[in-house]
Amino acid sequence: MQKLIYIAKRLVKAVFVLLAIVVLNFFLIRAAPGDPAQVMAGEAGAADEIFIAQLREEFGLDEPLHVQLWIYVSDIVTLDMGYSYRQDEPVAKLVFERLPATLLLTGTAFVLSILLGVLLGALAAARVGKWTDSLITVVALVFYATPLFWIALMAILLFSVKLGWLPGFGMFSVGADYTGFAAVLDVLQHLILPAATLGLFFMAIYARLTRASMLEVMDMDFVKTARAKGVAPARITRIHVLRNAILPVITLAGIQAGQLVGGAVLTETVFAWPGIGRLMFDALLQRDYNLLLGVFFVSSAMVILFNLVTDVVYTLVDPRIELK
Amino acid sequence: MAERAILEVENLSISLPSGADRPLAVEEISFALARNEILCVVGESGSGKSMCANAIMGLLPRPHVQPVGGTIRFEGEDLLSLPESRLRDLRGSRIGMIFQEPMTALNPLMRIGEQIDEVFDAHGVLSKAERRARVVELLRDVGLPDPEHLGESYPFRLSGGQRQRVMIAMALALEPAILIADEPTTALDVTTQAQILDLIKKLQAEHHMAVMFITHDFGVVAEIADRVAVMQYGKIVEMGPAEQVLNDPQHDYTRRLIAAVPQFEPPERPQIEGPPLLSVKALEKTYVTERGLFTQGRRVPAAQEVSFDIRKGETLGLVGESGSGKSTVGRCIVRLLDTDGGEIRFGEIDLAGLKGKALRPHRRHVQMIFQDPYASLNPRSKVGTIVAEGPIAHGTPRAEALARAHELLHLVGLDPSAAERFPHEFSGGQRQRIGIARALALEPELLVADEPVSALDVSVQAQVLDLLAEIKQRLHLAMLFITHDLRVAAQICDNIAVMKLGRIVEYGPTRRVFDDPQHAYTKALLAAVPGKRWSIPEVALEHARQHARRVAS
Numbered sequence: 024m025q026k027l028i029y030i031a032k033r034l035v036k037a038v039f040v041l042l043a044i045v046v047l048n049f050f051l052i053r054a055a056p057g058d059p060a061q062v063m064a065g066e067a068g069a070a071d072e073i074f075i076a077q078l079r080e081e082f083g084l085d086e087p088l089h090v091q092l093w094i095y096v097s098d099i100v101t102l103d104m105g106y107s108y109r110q111d112e113p114v115a116k117l118v119f120e121r122l123p124a125t126l127l128l129t130g131t132a133f134v135l136s137i138l139l140g141v142l143l144g145a146l147a148a149a150r151v152g153k154w155t156d157s158l159i160t161v162v163a164l165v166f167y168a169t170p171l172f173w174i175a176l177m178a179i180l181l182f183s184v185k186l187g188w189l190p191g192f193g194m195f196s197v198g199a200d201y202t203g204f205a206a207v208l209d210v211l212q213h214l215i216l217p218a219a220t221l222g223l224f225f226m227a228i229y230a231r232l233t234r235a236s237m238l239e240v241m242d243m244d245f246v247k248t249a250r251a252k253g254v255a256p257a258r259i260t261r262i263h264v265l266r267n268a269i270l271p272v273i274t275l276a277g278i279q280a281g282q283l284v285g286g287a288v289l290t291e292t293v294f295a296w297p298g299i300g301r302l303m304f305d306a307l308l309q310r311d312y313n314l315l316l317g318v319f320f321v322s323s324a325m326v327i328l329f330n331l332v333t334d335v336v337y338t339l340v341d342p343r344i345e346l347k
Numbered sequence: 348m349a350e351r352a353i354l355e356v357e358n359l360s361i362s363l364p365s366g367a368d369r370p371l372a373v374e375e376i377s378f379a380l381a382r383n384e385i386l387c388v389v390g391e392s393g394s395g396k397s398m399c400a401n402a403i404m405g406l407l408p409r410p411h412v413q414p415v416g417g418t419i420r421f422e423g424e425d426l427l428s429l430p431e432s433r434l435r436d437l438r439g440s441r442i443g444m445i446f447q448e449p450m451t452a453l454n455p456l457m458r459i460g461e462q463i464d465e466v467f468d469a470h471g472v473l474s475k476a477e478r479r480a481r482v483v484e485l486l487r488d489v490g491l492p493d494p495e496h497l498g499e500s501y502p503f504r505l506s507g508g509q510r511q512r513v514m515i516a517m518a519l520a521l522e523p524a525i526l527i528a529d530e531p532t533t534a535l536d537v538t539t540q541a542q543i544l545d546l547i548k549k550l551q552a553e554h555h556m557a558v559m560f561i562t563h564d565f566g567v568v569a570e571i572a573d574r575v576a577v578m579q580y581g582k583i584v585e586m587g588p589a590e591q592v593l594n595d596p597q598h599d600y601t602r603r604l605i606a607a608v609p610q611f612e613p614p615e616r617p618q619i620e621g622p623p624l625l626s627v628k629a630l631e632k633t634y635v636t637e638r639g640l641f642t643q644g645r646r647v648p649a650a651q652e653v654s655f656d657i658r659k660g661e662t663l664g665l666v667g668e669s670g671s672g673k674s675t676v677g678r679c680i681v682r683l684l685d686t687d688g689g690e691i692r693f694g695e696i697d698l699a700g701l702k703g704k705a706l707r708p709h710r711r712h713v714q715m716i717f718q719d720p721y722a723s724l725n726p727r728s729k730v731g732t733i734v735a736e737g738p739i740a741h742g743t744p745r746a747e748a749l750a751r752a753h754e755l756l757h758l759v760g761l762d763p764s765a766a767e768r769f770p771h772e773f774s775g776g777q778r779q780r781i782g783i784a785r786a787l788a789l790e791p792e793l794l795v796a797d798e799p800v801s802a803l804d805v806s807v808q809a810q811v812l813d814l815l816a817e818i819k820q821r822l823h824l825a826m827l828f829i830t831h832d833l834r835v836a837a838q839i840c841d842n843i844a845v846m847k848l849g850r851i852v853e854y855g856p857t858r859r860v861f862d863d864p865q866h867a868y869t870k871a872l873l874a875a876v877p878g879k880r881w882s883i884p885e886v887a888l889e890h891a892r893q894h895a896r897r898v899a900s
Contacts, residue, residue, distance in 0.1 A: 244451040250406055251446075252517065253439035254469045266456050341456055342501040 026338070030331065037327045044323045045099055048316055049092055058084055059109065059310045082108055095316070104320060105313035109306075114317035117302065122321070124194055125298030128290070129283040131214060132222035137276055139222075140229020141269070147230065148237035148268075149260050159230060166227035175220045175293040182216060189216055192295035217294040221287055225279055229272060236268035243267070270341060277333030281326035285318070352379035353524055353557055354403070359417035361398050361407065361581075372398040372412060374581045380525065385551060385558040387568045387589070389604070390578035391804040396561045399578075400527045402427075403559075404444055405434040422524070440470050443518030447530040449510035453502040459486075459513055460498025466520040485516040490546060508539035515546065522554055529561045536668035537831065541875035544571050563805065565608045566834065569593055569878030577601045594884045606891035607809040609834040611879045613857045616841055623656035624693070624825045625680070625713075625793055630654070631688035632675050649675040651849045653689070657793065662819065662826040664840030664857065666833060666872070672849040673829045677795045680827065681715045682706060693793070711741055711789035718798040720778035724770040730756070730781055731766025737789045748788075755784040759814060776807035780814065787818065794819075797829045812839060833876050837861060845869045 060078035064071075079085045083094070098105055104114040147159040166174070183191030190196065190213050201209045240246065241264055249263050279286075288300035295301075299318060306314040337344045361373040373395040380386050390396045401407045402414055403426060419426040422441065426434065438444075446452045454462060460482050467478045479498075486494035489512040502510055511531060518526055528547065532540040548571060551558050560571060568575055572589040577600065585598040596602045632650040649672040657663045667673045678684045680691055682698055691698040696709055714737075717723035724733055734755055735748035743751075753763040759780040770778055779799060786794055796815065800808040816839060819826055830836050836843055836857065843860045845853040845868065853866040864870045873879075 244446060244448050245454040247406060248446065248452045248514070248517070249454070249465070251404060251438055251444040252466045252469055253435045253437070254465060255435065258469075262457070263454050267454070343455060343503045 033331050048319045062310045104317040107314040109309050109311040114313050118317050121299040121302045129287050131218040136222035136225035140226040141233050144230040144233025147234045163227040163230040166223045172289055178216050194297055217290050217296055221290045236271050237264050240264045240268045280329040284325045285322035352381050354380040355420040357418050360415050362415045364411040372581055376583045378576055380557045382557050383555045384573040386574045387572035388561045388576045394578040395581035396578050397529055400529050439466050440521040441523050442525045443523040444527040445514045445518050445531045447533050449507045459500050463517050489516045507535055511543055525557045527559045538875040566878030569881035602887040602890040605887040607806045609838040613837040613861050619658050619661045621658045624659050625657045626692040628654050629689040633687050648849045655844050657825045659825055660823050661841045662828050664836040664843040665829045666836050667846035671846040673846045674797055677797050677829050681713050681795050712791055713793045714786040714789055714791035716782050716786050716796040716799045720775045734785050734788050759784045775803050779811050794826045
């Protein structure tokens with residue numbers, strides 16, 4: 024019950040935080056030089072003043088800034104994210120069309136990186152100083168230090184161009200029109216490279232974090248108590264060490280989870296993945312204000328949501344933490 | 348000693364990693380432990396007493412530290428040559444162990460019951476239902492409240508004393524033949540310590556166990572030991588029945604150690620006259636925690652209506668257990684904390700009413716000596732700079748302040764060349780001397796010493812206490828001495844104020860408080876001091892006096 028009240032309070036606070044972010048985003052975007060009218064006029068090759076003014080009036084950009092803000096905020100409060108004149112569709116429709124693809128990619132990368140990272144970190148900590156530990160540490164360091172896009176390009180070069188094992192771009196095979204199980208398999212094949220690319224960096228971080236945290240916990244008194252009780256080493260690692268060492272991993276996972284929507288721009292661009300990241304990237308180049316703000320809004324909401332989820336997960340793992 | 352020995356340690360040597368201060372942590376020690384006896388292993392830090400216990404348990408941090416010679420015979424087996432799996436069978440079932448720090452010795456994320464149950468699980472005994480019943484029984488045996496439900500609690504709900512009881516329950520779950528207790532009461536308050544000692548004694552008698560009890564505290568030895576082994580630099584220098592070692596120590600080191608234990612009996616002291624230098628009136632301090640947008644903070648009163656006076660040349664002891672608010676009062680007086688009410692009158696000024704710039708020039712009159720000689724000195728500063736920093740901040744020219752720092756280091760018994768070195772190059776006792784020099788640098792009239800000797804070994808403790816007394820005498824200082832140790836308080840305080848839950852419950856001349864305590868809490872506190880019926884034998888005191896004369900001449 025106390026937990027529910029806490030969550031309710033946090034959600035109320037979240038609404039205000041979200042509104043503040045919306046306002047901030049609004050000004051942030053206007054701070055960039057150029058506006059949608061200029062971009063469109065430029066693309067049309069006819070940059071004459073009257074045409075631009077006409078476009079501005081059409082998009083409502085001729086109103087004073089505070090009026091524009093007021094209109095946007097009062098729309099957002101009713102969960103109306105506006106209309107993308109550029110794409111000629113409502114922003115909500117565009118965003119929610121693209122969202123599943125992104126969530127599939129980032130979600131897979133998220134789960135894989137946590138599972139593998141914690142596993143490798145635990146393994147390294149359990150065999151500290153042995154060759155397994157050295158190998159894992161080196162691998163983690165390499166993926167930690169290498170830029171994401173470079174890994175992505177090399178992966179495409181090796182696995183799709185040279186070896187031809189996996190598709191290198193897109194989410195579906197063009198023109199194949201698979202159905203049922205074959206379609207799922209097709210998407211999975213397309214998923215492997217981008218998900219791995221995106222996940223490797225975080226996997227490396229989780230591995231390093233888990234290893235360091237476990238080594239710290241291993242020196243703690245209660246681990247010695249467990250040994251004095253005659254508990255077997257494998258159980259000590261699993262029950263006593265790992266569980267106590269996992270808290271910093273949860274903190275980081277919360278941060279990564281907040282980026283589930285907005286964190287894959289680079290990967291989506293390299294692999295031509297039809298997700299929200301690319302939508303945002305295009306919207307940015309075109310100064311498509313409403314669409315851009317819409318994407319920002321959804322990502323901010325996700326960050327706030329996962330912060331809350333992280334805090335609740337803490338209390339499940341650590342009984343000392345109370346929600347008040 | 349009719350019982351036969353069940354544990355025989357013979358010529359045990361344990362190596363230290365290269366680069367340590369000596370090659371062997373423990374050197375060729377031999378002793379036996381019989382059924383039904385409590386053997387106290389006494390020594391100062393670094394004497395190898397804990398190593399010895401860990402060797403028996405097979406818990407040494409190998410390969411850096413490992414046994415290199417000798418045998419440990421237990422129930423017909425040599426523990427040193429057993430494989431790890433066999434040792435694991437013995438640990439927790441035939442040999443139990445409890446540790447010093449109850450606050451960290453339990454897994455914070457696991458219910459108490461599960462942690463006790465893990466002993467049965469590890470050794471594969473009893474059915475699920477039997478185990479549950481046995482856990483409740485164990486919790487009851489060690490005197491914990493509400494044993495039926497306590498198993499469901501997490502450790503953070505329990506106090507230090509309760510956690511140590513849980514540890515004991517865990518160690519005794521399978522009725523081991525031997526219990527090894529490594530400083531099990533050192534981290535506890537004195538009244539809790541007395542209860543835990545009683546509990547260990549009672550359970551030992553009921554189960555006819557052999558107990559190896561490791562401690563640095565001769566008071567505890569006097570309370571609990573049947574036999575005593577004294578360790579120094581990895582060797583046993585003296586061993587014998589408790590009666591004999593305590594009252595007729597033979598070895599020089601034993602005599603020195605025993606002589607360093609402060610007497611429980613406070614000496615006669617002249618009443619100190621004169622106007623108060625510091626007058627604290629109705630001091631209030633309340634801590635408020637976690638105030639949020641929707642939540643009200645939790646209020647913890649740490650000082651309520653605290654009033655006392657200190658005269659020039661007087662030492663006032665502020666005694667109490669952890670959480671009594673004694674350190675808070677000390678910090679308020681030094682004005683490291685803001686107060687919530689009351690006066691701290693120092694001469695003409697009320698320190699409680701001053702803030703920021705107005706307070707700064709008055710700060711030099713009251714200086715503090717901290718408890719932890721390791722944490723209270725900046726590791727990146729040279730000792731000379733640390734000592735001179737205060738005067739420089741108050742406007743003394745740098746060169747002059749540094750010259751004065753040399754004098755002060757000499758005054759506290761350090762070589763003036765110490766000024767050019769860093770804190771980590773000094774031992775705990777030497778660092779505490781540096782801390783005293785630092786406090787004296789501002790020529791204060793009042794010293795606030797917050798547990799200044801609690802982190803030190805007993806022989807070093809005696810030296811630092813002597814130094815404080817001498818300096819106080821020479822500079823005619825007043826001192827507020829905060830301590831939990833009534834033996835120390837008895838020896839150095841003129842007056843004593845006993846604190847409990849933020850209030851002073853008794854206040855008077857030390858001798859009167861000890862001889863005729865009025866408040867029930869003071870009585871309980873005094874009754875709990877370990878070894879109070881044992882008085883330091885003359886042979887040890889004489890030895891110390893001779894030693895002092897030799898040093899003087």
